Amino acid sequence: MPLLEVTELRTYFETEEGVARAVDGVSFAVEPGEILGIVGESGSGKSVTSLSILRLIPEPPGRILPGSSIRFRGEELLALPEERMRRVRGNDIAMIFQEPMTSLNPVYPVGDQIAEALRVHRGLGKREARGRAIELLRRVGIADPEERVDAYPHQLSGGMRQRVMIAMALSCEPDLLIADEPTTALDVTIQAQILELIRELRDRTGMAVILITHDLGVVAEVCDRVVVMYAGEVVEEGEVATIFRDPRHPYTRGLLQAIPRLGRRVERLAVIPGTVPSPTAWPAACRFHPRCAYGWDLCVNAAPPLFEAGPGHTSRCWLEEHPERRREVDSERGAFPTTVGAAGEMAPAEAYHRRAAAEGAAPPPEPAPPKAAPRPLANDPATEEDVER
Numbered sequence: 001m002p003l004l005e006v007t008e009l010r011t012y013f014e015t016e017e018g019v020a021r022a023v024d025g026v027s028f029a030v031e032p033g034e035i036l037g038i039v040g041e042s043g044s045g046k047s048v049t050s051l052s053i054l055r056l057i058p059e060p061p062g063r064i065l066p067g068s069s070i071r072f073r074g075e076e077l078l079a080l081p082e083e084r085m086r087r088v089r090g091n092d093i094a095m096i097f098q099e100p101m102t103s104l105n106p107v108y109p110v111g112d113q114i115a116e117a118l119r120v121h122r123g124l125g126k127r128e129a130r131g132r133a134i135e136l137l138r139r140v141g142i143a144d145p146e147e148r149v150d151a152y153p154h155q156l157s158g159g160m161r162q163r164v165m166i167a168m169a170l171s172c173e174p175d176l177l178i179a180d181e182p183t184t185a186l187d188v189t190i191q192a193q194i195l196e197l198i199r200e201l202r203d204r205t206g207m208a209v210i211l212i213t214h215d216l217g218v219v220a221e222v223c224d225r226v227v228v229m230y231a232g233e234v235v236e237e238g239e240v241a242t243i244f245r246d247p248r249h250p251y252t253r254g255l256l257q258a259i260p261r262l263g264r265r266v267e268r269l270a271v272i273p274g275t276v277p278s279p280t281a282w283p284a285a286c287r288f289h290p291r292c293a294y295g296w297d298l299c300v301n302a303a304p305p306l307f308e309a310g311p312g313h314t315s316r317c318w319l320e321e322h323p324e325r326r327r328e329v330d331s332e333r334g335a336f337p338t339t340v341g342a343a344g345e346m347a348p349a350e351a352y353h354r355r356a357a358a359e360g361a362a363p364p365p366e367p368a369p370p371k372a373a374p375r376p377l378a379n380d381p382a383t384e385e386d387v388e389r
Contacts (some may be wrong), residue, residue, distance in 0.1 A: 002029035003208050004053070004072050004176055010065040011045075011052045013279075020061075020279040022048040024232035030176065035202060035209040036362060037223035037240070039255070040218060043276040044229040047098070053077070053210075054089055065295045072176070091121040094169035095178040096162075103165060104153040111137075111149030112165045117171045136167040136275060140197060159190035177331065180212045195222050196218045216255055220244060225312075228252045231287035234306070238313035248315035250292045286318070294319060294329050 010362035023045045027070040030036050030354040038046050051057055052359040053070055055077065070077045072093065077085065089095075097103040105113060114136060115129035124132065130149065140163040153161055162182060169177055179198060199222045202209055211223060219226050219240060226243050228236040228251065236249040247253040274291040277283060283290050289299040299320050307320035319326045 001073075001074060003032045003034075005069070006049075006053065006208075007351060008069045008070075009049065009052055009070065011048050011057055012063055012065060015280060016281040017278070021232055021282060022279050023052060024237040024282070024330055026229070026232070026234055028199075028212060028227050028234060028237060030208050032175070032208055033206050034225065035199070035211060035223045037219040037226040038210060038212045038229060039214060039219055039226060040229035041214060041276050043279070045232040046214075046229055047180055049229070050095065050180050052211065053178065054093060055097060056089075057086055062364065087121070087195040090169075090174070091172045092115050092174055093172040093176045093178065094120055094172070096165045096169050096182045098181045098184050100104040103288075104161060106153055106215075108153055109150045109289075110156070110161075111151075113291075114149075114164070114168045114171055118170060121172045132171070133167070136171055137164070140164075140167045140170075141193070142167075149350075159187075159193065162190075162194055163197070166194075166201075170201060170205075174207060176208045176210070178210045178212070181214070183213070183215070183218060191218075192221075198222060216244075216259060228255070231276060231282050233287065233316060234314075235288065235316045236314065237306075238310070242310065242313050246310075248309040248313070248320065249288075249317045250294050250319070251288050286316075296325060298322070 006029070007027050009023055009026045010021070013020040013022060026045065026049055028036070038049065040046055048057070052064055052068075055064070057064060064078060068078060072088070077088065080088070104110065111130060114133040115124075115126070118124045118129040118132055119126070134145045134149050137148055142148050142160055142163050148156070148160070153164075156164065166182070177198075182198070183194050184254045195218060198209060198211070201207070211218070213219065223240050225235055225238065226240050228243070228249065230251050236243065236247070236252045243252060244256065247256055251272070254270065254272040258272065260269060272291055277287070277290070285303045286292070286295070286299040286300055287294040287303075292299065294317075302318075304316050304318045304320075306314045306316050309315045309320055
């Protein structure tokens, strides 16, 4: 039985522009001891998925829709009363947030913050919890833990603060650790140390890990399986080796081709045209089709399901049923070329959609961005001037 099973998860937010469908029918499972990577551009729904698992979505404006299911060790988390859910957070499922400086309380020593979880969930006394906090700091590789336990967050480097967050998350020996971009804003050396630490702790304790990142290099380094998200949906899932060797979805292929590689000389890095659309106005049918070089009429008119692309490998793309389209595009121009032609040459997806528009088969245009909000202090110029100053 999977340790965690997420089924048809839908998390929506009420906004002034309409309902933002941040997570829209996401399903995946995590096995005991497994490291699962979740990747995608900013705005794909990765962090909202992780917050939904722990029921940390603010209500309102957010809500997890009926029909969603999050089962942990066979128990439905969405049906638990809040008091029981508080015992799950930190004790059974722990989370490392993106930016440790904003996640740690600046007015308490880091040792006290680690000890708090032990006192709440494990009932340890103050002295015993402090000793355990020192042991955890040593375990995550912080030098002089007896001294650092009394340090405040601003007295530690970014790498040390991230290690403190890991120590706090591991304090109650959870079965599942959710790491939301744990290496963001860290230099390459510290990033490698943090990733090695997560992998070492997994091997030592047997806990499962969900690693959320936009860096496919991180996925290749530590993950067993990967879920690729785009526009609130899972577009591809499979073992890391399979995804890197044979990416099936055009979005996954674009992400991989955009990675610079030593020894490969190109005039221009491959790019995916455009940006992730607004969650209040996802494109109709296939949500990637406005940016996709392979798109054709079917992509505009029908939403693709998740197709089996191989054992344990799924892809949400009509190319699985129509491989001739993939061969045709690849033979003509390639999906994401890495060379530059004549000056002003359009990206393949842009050229395709302009041609489709001329033929009257273009997808509906994306809505214009909302107008900028009025100045909130326009009626109080003195205060506005003070804020600006």
